[in-house]
Amino acid sequence: MSDDLKNQELEEELVEATEEEVVETVETTELSDLQARFDEVENKYLRAHAEMQNIQRRATEERQQLQKYRSQDLAKKVLPALDNLERALAVEGLTDDVKKGLEMTRDSLVQALKEEGVEEVAVETFDANYHMAVQTLAADDDHPADTIAQVFQKGYQLHDRLLRPAMVVVYS
Amino acid sequence: MSDDLKNQELEEELVEATEEEVVETVETTELSDLQARFDEVENKYLRAHAEMQNIQRRATEERQQLQKYRSQDLAKKVLPALDNLERALAVEGLTDDVKKGLEMTRDSLVQALKEEGVEEVAVETFDANYHMAVQTLAADDDHPADTIAQVFQKGYQLHDRLLRPAMVVVYS
Incomplete structure (x- = not known):
């Protein structure tokens, strides 16, 4: 090569x-x-x-x-009508017919709210999360602090959510 | 190579x-x-x-x-209370106080429903989608067919959705 x-x-x-x-x-x-x-x-x-x-x-x-919580808005707005019915029922001298009619109406409203999960706020002991103290009284032996003396206006909750607090008089 | x-x-x-x-x-x-x-x-x-x-x-x-449509269920259930109030208001011989109380209650309910989109069903002309004829009358020159003669019970709708039809008497 x-x-x-x-x-x-x-x-x-x-x-x-x-x-x-x-x-x-x-x-x-x-x-x-x-x-x-x-x-x-x-x-x-x-x-x-x-x-x-x-x-x-x-x-x-x-x-x-x-x-x-779907019923929250309507429920809140229906509560004043329920207050009115309860105030009307507290009036003296209603005829039996009127009283019966008012009671039926109130009961049907309460039932409607209940079916949608709305209940009265419990008022055993004062709880700032659910109650608003509109007045206080001096606590004593018979009435220990945080005892609720009177409910001015019922509170309501939807399941675990507060719709409005109960207006209460409380010992403190 | x-x-x-x-x-x-x-x-x-x-x-x-x-x-x-x-x-x-x-x-x-x-x-x-x-x-x-x-x-x-x-x-x-x-x-x-x-x-x-x-x-x-x-x-x-x-x-x-x-x-x-969130208020649909509660609204439907509140309607009977509204019916009761309207029936109570139609009773003769109510005292002014009771009448005023009932009117306030009814108005607050109607207002609550309205704010959530609930309105009375219109009853101008018979419409099977919104009305239920519970009775019919013979149509004549003064009352053409599909004219509504009387409303027995109001119907309600939530926006475009019927909650319940109006119960009506209709000419046909």
Whole structure:
């Protein structure tokens, strides 16, 4: 083999090797690019999936809250009519018919509210979360502090949520 | 160059070419596998994203519906109390005090319902969607068909939704 021929062969081999390398480099770059894009979109998918579950959970919670307290606004506005009925019933000298009619009306209102979760606030012992003291009396042996002496106006709550406090006279 | 050498070289070249092909095939397979996985996860991401938007849209719509009709149940149950009050007010011989008390109570109930979107059903012309005919009268020149002669019991609607139909006497 002449030197020229050898050189030519070497050169050809070099060119071949370089071409091969280029092909491999291009494919490796393509592969790692795709891998990066794959990782990115997979992350986006996982985040979207997690977010979707959060949104569903929040929507369910919100729906339950809305359902639970749905009657709150109307209930609050109906309470003055109930007060009026109770005041009317406290008036002396009503005829039996009128009294009976007022009682029926009051009872049907109370029943309607009850079915929707509205109940009178309990007035056993004074609780600032549920009662408003409109007057205080001096506590003594028979009437320890925080005993409720009188209820001026009933309080109401919707499930655990206060609609309005009871107006009370309390020993303190 | 001897024939042996030439042959050896040719063989080496062949082996090299085959190895190169194998490498290329492996890389090409890896690339197309990854591409397939990429396409799959991208599709999953796009679907999850679309579903997320659907869930949000539905949750918003549902929330709006719940808000709009939230007073429906309590309103329906309060109507009999309102009927009672109106019947009581129709009784003859009430004292002025009682009458005034009943009127105040009725007005406060009507106001509470109105603020929550509850209104009386209109009774201009008979409409089977909003009225129930409890009695019919023969229509004549003065009373064309579908004229409402009398309302026995008021109907009520919450926004566009009927709570109960008006009970009417209608010409037909």
